[in-house]
Amino acid sequence: MFKDLKELKAFCHTNDVKFIDFKVIDLAGRWHHLTITVDRITEHTLEDGIGFDGSSYGFLTVEKSDMVFIPDLSTAFIDPFTKRKTLTMMADIYTLDHGVKRYEGDPRYISSKAEEYMKESGIADQSSFGPEFEFYILDHFSYRLDPHHIMVKLDAEQAEWNTHCDDNLGFKVPHHGGYHVDIPFDINYDLRNEMVLLLEENGVPVKYHHPEVGGPGQLEIELSFGNAHDMADRTMLLKYIVKNTALKAGKTVTFMPKPFHKEAGNGMHVHFHLFKDGDPIFYDENGYSGMSQTALYAIGGMLKHAASLLAITNPSTNSYKRLVPGYEAPVSICFATANRSAVIRIPGYANRPSEKRFEFRSSDATCNPYLAYSALLMAAIDGIKNKIDPTAEGFGPYDVNIFDLPDEEKAKIKGLPKSLTEATDALLEDYDYLLEGGVFTKELVMNIVKQNRCNSAAIDNMPHPKEFEMYFDL
Template sequence: MAKTVSDIQEFIRQQGVKMVDFRMVDIDGKLRHVTIPASRFCEDTVKSGIGFDASNYGYAMLEKSDMVFIPDLDTAMLDPFCETPTLSIGGNAMVIDDPENKPLDQYPRNLTIAAENYMKSTGIADEMLVLPELEFYLFDEVNWKVSDDAIAVSMDTEHAHWNSGTNGTGMIVPKQGNYHITQPYDDTYDCRSEMCLHMEDAGIAVKYHHPEVGAAGQFEVEPKFGPMPAMADAVLNMKYIIRNTAFKYGKTATFMPKPVFGEAGSGMHIHMILRKNGHTIFSDDQGDAHLSQEAHYFMGGLLEHIGSLCAITNPSTNSFKRLVPGYEAPVTVGYATGNRSAVIRIPAYAKSPEVRRFEIRNPDATCNPYYAMAALLMAGLDGIRRKIDPRDRGWGPFSVNLFNLPAEEQAKLEHLPTSLEQALDCLEKDHDYLMEGGVFPEHLIRNFIARKREECREISTVPNPIEFEKYYNA
């Protein structure tokens, strides 16, 4: 049931809330906020909104940059990390107009709503459910420096294999040996349990949490399925909760795809199901892998546009240090059942008709989750609309471990981009499917590409420590 202003005011009184914090999202998918005293929260707050300068959020403004943020009261949640009792509320950005304000088409939450409305207009489905698997590292400390006299980074975790000579307890996790390891090696168990309890309090249903492969402190929290716009919200709230809970425990959390050389990278695999009239359209008892033709077409659309999707789902230069062979990260364009070496995997354990599905394995949590989920939906709908069957394109199903194929066989396969620059090249050439129904405005795509190209240029000019190893004595 939708919350009203009266509901929120009553909650404020009952809980002794002193401040109301409005959370907004910038172009990179990072949370920003502005706060008002709870006593000022009223009908006009929701009707007139909170003013802010959208140009400082990275959006390329065709209009004046003065915008208003309109709270979505259904997102209200108590912030467990504020000493002053604080109610946090998300919402949407609006362009100031007369007689009525209009949605800012670049704003991430508005864009997921636009993608969902476009899906409904096609008649294909009326809901996309998503499940994002959030992987991350917890370090005891991390330090970096980029200056004229030093380019360096260091991190440490007590149980990491490199501390075997100094740990003193014998509690050392072998390299790449952290998967589902138990206590006392798993010394952040209580920290992660607290994270999950905060998520449940915030309305995010948690499936489970567990140690991941990386022995330097890699973990995963997986929520349950939910509607796309709400789950994009959930990703940002989960990241907020994970970071703040880690800080409370004297740890530091990172969602960097590849923070540790030689250890597993962190992804954000995204499971997807399309539903119509409350039932999945992806299930078919007689279909390959028990998936319907629509499901195969959806996968075909994802694979058709995978290069350009990578620019949105993997939008950091560090992303492509994860997408390399040998660490269960995908590098091959194709799909498989229960095989983690293809970019799309059909989980064999999803046997119930209503949960039959596939996951796309290349995304990571440096993405803006709103743009990423909307882009995946648009690519899949394009596949259904154009009847792109991955089996006809030679994209699977693959039954072998693609990492172990001989070089000559590997060369016959299509591969993901190997750099952010390559992915941006793909997006520059292939973005019409994103603009169907006016979902992704072209000026957003152009601005996004320009910002990311400048990011690549900036990073490419900085010497890397490994260059000293390779070339100092050349």
């Protein structure tokens, strides 16, 4: 939005801005923020930054945790959710070793380095990512985790279990029956429109939005394409706007991959293609499904590294409750055309050269988007550089419903990790492709491993209500 401090100050004066808020991302993919009054931002702020505790963000240990962040003026926007007018912007993380310098493990820096590595490789000069965000809009969420009392309660006005209520007027959405339902079933239509208008007003172009399969208020917003770095910025802004718009309307939102048992999970399918000198490099009218050999090598790279990728693209224990058969979520490492049971799907409707792409279907929005998009890009580049042929590797194509294959045929297809622990083990065995070009660092990979291990342990050590049903009387 701004090129320098002078432009920023003039805008704040003209628009009566009172505060400037800085958003800084942590390792897990959550924003933290710090706010100053407009008169407190100076050239010193832009040169030396503002200090913070890096250990609280998951980056450094307590004994060497001093870091600074420096605002990125180009990301500034007027926050639509604050009472007093506030200019909000994202910030980059720097260390204090031998002067102020960019922190190699800053997620925003990782995505910038991945883009630069792609250009230096000569393979492409523009990456193009198009994520689909699935989430539930709920009317109630509560939980309790006491030693003697474990519970979760979720509710959505449109859910079929509310048909018995005294004020029920009908038009409840059946279990697993929400896909593209129309008004009056689609009670969140106006709210979703508000979300999309705010996204568009704040530089996040939206392709379309609609109700999704899940009956208790599942929705989808699909974004137009952008490069890895810009799309990660847009992803953070989307989650911020969607959550706060819902809260303003007296509702709440979750991007959790599997909030409801026996209902559709929330994925973040990522469409992907590459361009060079403005031309698409994934198209070949004579190739399988119109895909070029370069595109197939990119598919081969993502599938070969799929198990380790999931430690970054699916970094929650809940992620693996979504990746189960029967819910259009992939469980097998393979590719195909128009097949939603494959990890990589080639859309059958995208036939123009500039539209020819594939979709990575296993990822979800619990990821840190800077790390996730960068890891996918690095896997694709690795596949192209090393000519990893997905068919030669045994990844397909499988143009059938994999869930319907006989067991002996299913057994021939490698499966995705079934838990965060399994995915993290795979990352420990397979991360060299992430280190190419200095994009990821070994320290960052080990921090991801540590974070995932802690998350797994927190769940593994806790009794589950289902266990009481199964074992209490033994």
